[in-house]
Amino acid sequence: MKKLYFSLSLVVLLLLFGAWLVSFFQWTSPTIQNSINTTASSETVNNATGSIQSDQGRPLSVVFNPPAPEDAPAKIREEVMLGYKIMTETKKYAGEYVGDNLSCTNCHFDGGRARETLSLVGVAAKYPAYRGRRAYTADLGLRTQGCFERSMNGKAPALDSQIIQSLMVYYHWISKGIPIYENVPWLGIDHDLKLKRKPDVIAGKKVFQDVCARCHGNNGHGTEIAPPLWGEHSFNDGAGMNRVRTFSVFTWRFMPKSSPGLSKDQALDVAGYVHAQPRPHFVATHPNKIKRIIPLEEEGVR
Ligand code: HEC
Ligand code: HEC
Numbered sequence: 001m002k003k004l005y006f007s008l009s010l011v012v013l014l015l016l017f018g019a020w021l022v023s024f025f026q027w028t029s030p031t032i033q034n035s036i037n038t039t040a041s042s043e044t045v046n047n048a049t050g051s052i053q054s055d056q057g058r059p060l061s062v063v064f065n066p067p068a069p070e071d072a073p074a075k076i077r078e079e080v081m082l083g084y085k086i087m088t089e090t091k092k093y094a095g096e097y098v099g100d101n102l103s104c105t106n107c108h109f110d111g112g113r114a115r116e117t118l119s120l121v122g123v124a125a126k127y128p129a130y131r132g133r134r135a136y137t138a139d140l141g142l143r144t145q146g147c148f149e150r151s152m153n154g155k156a157p158a159l160d161s162q163i164i165q166s167l168m169v170y171y172h173w174i175s176k177g178i179p180i181y182e183n184v185p186w187l188g189i190d191h192d193l194k195l196k197r198k199p200d201v202i203a204g205k206k207v208f209q210d211v212c213a214r215c216h217g218n219n220g221h222g223t224e225i226a227p228p229l230w231g232e233h234s235f236n237d238g239a240g241m242n243r244v245r246t247f248s249v250f251t252w253r254f255m256p257k258s259s260p261g262l263s264k265d266q267a268l269d270v271a272g273y274v275h276a277q278p279r280p281h282f283v284a285t286h287p288n289k290i291k292r293i294i295p296l297e298e299e300g301v302r
Helices: 002-034 074-088 090-097 140-149 162-174 201-216 244-254 264-275
Strands: 129-131 136-138
Touching: 074 090, 074 162, 090 162, 136 140, 140 162, 201 264, 244 264
Parallel strands: none
Antiparallel strands: 129 136
8 A cells, every 4th residue: 555655646746847848948949049040140149048138138038939820810810821821832823923933931941940051030120121132121121022023033012912911011020029020039140151252163063063062953944852053944133042142041040851961161162053043033113212312411400
């Protein structure tokens, strides 16, 4: 009898410990995720607590924890779901505006909900933003029009179209909880592998054949498994991915899909090789630049 009591209380203790363990990990998991791979930012991550310090030294509440599309409140759920579908099956839901064999999700994994790659979680808190390179201020609608023209080698849907508007609702939903204009460490892609040399195209060809061809096809035109890297069905020469810098960082960090492992040198070389292959030429389909009527420099506006 004594033995029975003893083993019973042991079982109860074990159960209690198990429950505590589970709740402990649930509670800490966003913190753990948050401390992974924040190398791209200028912020420092305190690994002990996972909290991020801004440049001003105050703690930020930037936590990577995007809500699922289907958890959106009833009043926006259908728009959010449509936005997610446009991201993941772009040709099916926005075919008129797509000129290649890509979906947004091929570069923004899981429709931008993944922390890797080119995450869009928190993007609604980053825009509208001044884009120095083009010298205009863009909101997410203008930014997204550019993606259709360049990355999708298609046409820009109108700002008041359902496609752009559903994407806006979707961006907002997956950005829930991110403070406006706060630094979001996982956004963007750090633009340089910091190799002080030009790519070696011949070495890059070998990397392509040895590593990439099995998924992206011997001719780089894509297969059932993976989208095209060049050729008439790929992104055009105005796309962000057409920059050797961006392509090499993307490839180094995220390719081969699910098991990245190239050296920086291999990534740079293969980027150079792909860059030398033919692809469609960018043609603007909407005013690419907002006309500046009032110069920002005047009257102390700046
Ligand atoms: C071929 C790869 C590729 C495809 C396909 C693609 N994008 Fe992008 N996208 C990029 C890159 C690269 C950037 C970053 C550009 C930069 O900062 O230089 C970007 C940036 C963005 C941004 C701004 C993100 C930020 O942090 O500022 C948005 C929004 C976006 N893309 C939406 C889309 C949508 C919507 C689609 C589909 C209609 C799409 N993209 C298709 C590669 C792609
Ligand atoms: C195991 C298969 C696999 C291998 C090997 C692989 N990729 Fe990919 N790659 C993919 C898949 C799948 C996607 C689309 C991801 C998605 O939609 O979630 C992709 C997307 C891409 C993209 C963005 C979309 C596009 O087509 O422009 C680039 C760029 C890319 N890969 C480059 C490379 C390079 C360079 C190599 C070789 C170093 C490589 N990949 C090796 C499977 C692979």
